[in-house]
Amino acid sequence: MKKAAENSEEFLELIKEWKALEDETIKSAGELMSNINNPFVKMTMEMIKHDSEKHKVMQQMIIDNITKEAVHISPDELVLLSDMLNRHMEMEAKSISLANEAFKNSELFITRYILSYLIADETKHHSLINKLNELKLASISTSTGTRIE
Numbered sequence: 001m002k003k004a005a006e007n008s009e010e011f012l013e014l015i016k017e018w019k020a021l022e023d024e025t026i027k028s029a030g031e032l033m034s035n036i037n038n039p040f041v042k043m044t045m046e047m048i049k050h051d052s053e054k055h056k057v058m059q060q061m062i063i064d065n066i067t068k069e070a071v072h073i074s075p076d077e078l079v080l081l082s083d084m085l086n087r088h089m090e091m092e093a094k095s096i097s098l099a100n101e102a103f104k105n106s107e108l109f110i111t112r113y114i115l116s117y118l119i120a121d122e123t124k125h126h127s128l129i130n131k132l133n134e135l136k137l138a139s140i141s142t143s144t145g146t147r148i149e
Helices: 009-034 039-067 075-104 109-137 140-145
Strands: none
Touching: 009 039, 039 109, 075 109
């Protein structure tokens, strides 16, 4: 049986290098936030910093999945996750609707910029959660090891 690409040292090094870049982003965003008083710039740096922190958590999960213990999910855990994802999808849909309505009723550039960012982010989350629903279709015992071809 062919070895998964993720099991190569090259793959692991790519993820580690990417994770190091996230550290640099977090550091530089934090430095700018502490040296500037503009609330828009601070908010933008805060968003970037949090995004990089989230990426690092996910990258570490990939590393741990390869180097420590493979991720697994029991049928009961899958039911709990599925229920939460379904509830969250409903909230995301409502959020997108509210954000679109606010956008239609806004006129200021900064307001519209922030709303458009939020709409894009909520839409992305909605799409990604839909992608997670594919986990339900995978075999429970091999769901995290299922190859996508």
